Amino acid sequence: MNSVSDQVQGRQNINHRDFSWHFWPLLPLYPFGKRQTLRQEVVKGTIWTFEQVQGILYVVVPIRMTVVKLDAGGLLVYSPVAPTPECIRLVNELVEVHGDVKYIILPTISGLEHKVFVGPFARSFPKAQVFVAPNQWSFPLQLPLSWLGFPLGRTHILPEDSTQAPFGDEFDYAMLGPIHLGPGTFEEIVFFHRRSRTLLVTDSVVSVPEEPPQIVQLDPYPLLFHAKDEVFDQVEDSKASRRKGWQRISLFALYFRPSAVETIPLSQAFRDAQNAPDRSKRAYFGLFPFKWKKNWHLSFEALRGGGRLFVAPILQTLILNRAPQETLDWAYHVATWNFHRIIPCHFDAPIEATPQQFRQAFSFLQKKESGDGPGNINFPLPEEDFELLKEIDEKLNRRGVVPPPKEKV
Numbered sequence: 001m002n003s004v005s006d007q008v009q010g011r012q013n014i015n016h017r018d019f020s021w022h023f024w025p026l027l028p029l030y031p032f033g034k035r036q037t038l039r040q041e042v043v044k045g046t047i048w049t050f051e052q053v054q055g056i057l058y059v060v061v062p063i064r065m066t067v068v069k070l071d072a073g074g075l076l077v078y079s080p081v082a083p084t085p086e087c088i089r090l091v092n093e094l095v096e097v098h099g100d101v102k103y104i105i106l107p108t109i110s111g112l113e114h115k116v117f118v119g120p121f122a123r124s125f126p127k128a129q130v131f132v133a134p135n136q137w138s139f140p141l142q143l144p145l146s147w148l149g150f151p152l153g154r155t156h157i158l159p160e161d162s163t164q165a166p167f168g169d170e171f172d173y174a175m176l177g178p179i180h181l182g183p184g185t186f187e188e189i190v191f192f193h194r195r196s197r198t199l200l201v202t203d204s205v206v207s208v209p210e211e212p213p214q215i216v217q218l219d220p221y222p223l224l225f226h227a228k229d230e231v232f233d234q235v236e237d238s239k240a241s242r243r244k245g246w247q248r249i250s251l252f253a254l255y256f257r258p259s260a261v262e263t264i265p266l267s268q269a270f271r272d273a274q275n276a277p278d279r280s281k282r283a284y285f286g287l288f289p290f291k292w293k294k295n296w297h298l299s300f301e302a303l304r305g306g307g308r309l310f311v312a313p314i315l316q317t318l319i320l321n322r323a324p325q326e327t328l329d330w331a332y333h334v335a336t337w338n339f340h341r342i343i344p345c346h347f348d349a350p351i352e353a354t355p356q357q358f359r360q361a362f363s364f365l366q367k368k369e370s371g372d373g374p375g376n377i378n379f380p381l382p383e384e385d386f387e388l389l390k391e392i393d394e395k396l397n398r399r400g401v402v403p404p405p406k407e408k409v
Helices: 004-009 085-098 118-123 221-226 239-255 266-273 296-304 313-318 324-334 355-360 383-398
Strands: 038-043 047-056 059-069 075-078 101-106 129-132 155-157 171-181 184-193 198-200 261-263 290-292 341-343
Touching: 038 341, 047 085, 059 085, 059 198, 059 221, 059 239, 075 085, 101 118, 118 129, 171 324, 221 239, 239 261, 239 296, 239 313, 239 383, 296 383, 313 383, 324 355
Parallel strands: 075 101, 101 129, 129 155, 198 341
Antiparallel strands: 038 047, 047 059, 059 075, 171 184, 184 198, 261 290
């Protein structure tokens, strides 16, 4: 089976129709109808990750599914990605060696960027049973799962007790939530593969690499777009420019509006666009409505924390603080499992991490002896970078859209 480097080197031999994702209008995120896939073997002969990219306004980050070989033969798929012809071909290469896809897992109820792929992916593997997190919901109407594209007759709700699942002899799992957020609900189920001591998570924890992931570099344009300091810059394609762009993308993706960026009034941005060096459609006709401060890299270094495990700021500010005790109880339970590797659905993977580090990532929900900044007790995230998220939180609270956060425990 080809390695990641082999896939990258052989990319020029692939028909671009292999990247086609025809259902992109259901969730119109970049790169829309053309999605490349990279497969990586994480544990030899046992665990593989499949990565694509996804984002808005060139703020693109990896989105990842994980495939695990079952002891009795066959495969379990955790959180499918877009089933492009290339992706299905790469999965079928594993099927030829290890057996059919037996189980497809949807471990979340609120992540549309995960949910939208499950039905189409399942149609490529008609023998697979689909298991979804309980309490699934849809907006504005609550619809049956079959109406949302999940295959009728082979879609099941994950049992509350993991030992009752047909794969319970190989996996433990634990559900966080449901956490009620007014119009919606948050829930995530993490899976622990005992034999490989690997924890599979969706959105609950991440780690940000210093260098851009390989999947993001297949099309470097978003990296170079965000490497500009201002609209008039012309950026050459280099390792340093790609790194710079990736680090800024990470700040945008996790904070929406980090303190290191200054937004420019749209009237001024449109005037500047008239003189931009690149006014092509791909460059948004020269529109670049922000300017980076000179010390922007300090915000990235504080966010990354040397590659530590942490909870994304949006979860800290808008979701998990609505259920601090429940979240901590869940984190403590997960930390009783003896894992040494974590594979999230976004940013870096695999992450070498201990149960203690996982538990510590949620310490922002605990009262601190000193300091009020958000983030991990030992590695607090900068207070100023949470400004926009706090504004959103206050507006939603004031309008009664979401319940107020609860006190830390």
